[in-house]
Amino acid sequence: MPIVEINILSGFLGSGKTTLLQKILEKEQRKGKNVAVVMNEMGQISIDSDSVPKDMPLKELLNGCVCCTLSDKLEVQISELLSQYDLDVIYIETTGVAHPVEVLDTCLSPLLAKKVRIHSIITLLDAVCWMERKKLKIPLQKLIAEQVKHADLIVLNKIDCISKKSQKSIEEELRSINPTGKVIPAEFANIDINTVISLQTKERGEYEKVHAIQHLHMxxxxxxxxxxxxxxxxxxxxxxxxxxxxxxxxxxxxxxxxxxxxxxxxxxxxxxxxxxxxxxxxxxxxxxxxxxxxxxxxxxxxxxxxxxxxx
Ligand SMILES: Nc1nc2c(ncn2[C@@H]2O[C@H](COP(=O)(O)OP(=O)(O)OP(=O)(O)O)[C@@H](O)[C@H]2O)c(=O)[nH]1
The missing domain is CATH 3.30.1220.10 (CobW-like, C-terminal domain)
Known part of the structure; x- marks a missing residue:
């Protein structure tokens, strides 16, 4: 069975994950790729699922966060997608309070590890939220920094809401937290989607499997x-x-x-x-x-x- 690529979309609540996902899905469909989506949302009902084309396989994980309670279900859902469809790539949109490495851990479970390859962790960062992050509770501040730290690509989104000067200084901060991640500034997640598709797959060692933060229980x-x-x-x-x-x-x-x-x-x-x-x-x-x-x-x-x- 061919290896299916997984891309994890991470980023705090409202940072622009769905906005980016829609653009990526359009591009992948135009290229004729077989794509499936897993959406994890905090509420009992899904609002974002309408962003996924009707003919695309979609699994929803509602009413909780992958990293807290839904890890087993995510594993089952990915397994089902793999057995039911002939796929090239799966995009997982995490809840805004998920730790990307914990989602990564699930995808690398013994059941899935040989069937999938983690292609990328993409973190969306709301520029305004980043500048005002000190107003958030400490665990949330840490979570956002972790989402930045573990990303292969950081989309510094909503730059229409900040000055050029602030943008430059945020970019520097991001590079100091994550020197190997690529940082792309964006408005409404408008980036060259080829950047995502052509990201180099990182070798991810055991050392990255950390449970870095206490659960947040939003x-x-x-x-x-x-x-x-x-x-x-x-x-x-x-x-x-x-x-x-x-x-x-x-x-x-x-x-x-x-x-x-x-x-x-x-x-x-x-x-x-x-x-x-x-x-x-x-x-x-x-x-x-x-x-x-x-x-x-x-x-x-x-x-x-x-x-x-x-x-
Ligand atoms: N001003 C501005 N608004 C943006 C930008 N990108 C996205 N938005 C808006 O921000 C809101 C949240 O965007 P989403 O893409 O739904 O964010 P999300 O990360 O999927 O949200 P959750 O799934 O709830 O965590 C929407 O109203 C978007 O239209 C941007 O660059 N600038």
């Missing part, structure tokens, strides 16, 4: 609105978001607007785009110490007040 909360809500009340709500909510994503509908929007929020920055899909009005929140009851109450109130406000 919490998630999933909320479904039954009706469209007021855009104004929703914007007001976003302005009250605590620093400990790192990521929100999902689908949302507003009163008076027929479209469904794909909604994204990372580090205080909301972003929404029209989605052609008719999805449930569901949002996934990811953060530290999420107060489920408070969030639920606030969001239910927004829905109730939206109906009274009517816009």
């Amino acid at each position: 919490k998630t909360y999933v909320h479904t609105f039954l009706h469209p809500i007021s855009e104004k009340l929703f914007e007001e709500f976003l302005r009250t978001m605590p620093d400990t909510i790192y990521r929100i994503k999902g689908y949302i509908r507003f009163i008076g607007i027929p479209d469904t929007f794909l909604f994204q929020y990372a580090y205080g920055m909301p972003f929404q785009t029209k989605s052609g899909l008719k999805m449930k009005n569901t949002l996934v929140f990811i953060g530290d110490n999420l107060d489920h009851n408070k969030l639920q109450k606030t969001l239910c109130n927004i829905e109730k007040n939206s109906m009274q406000l009517g816009h």
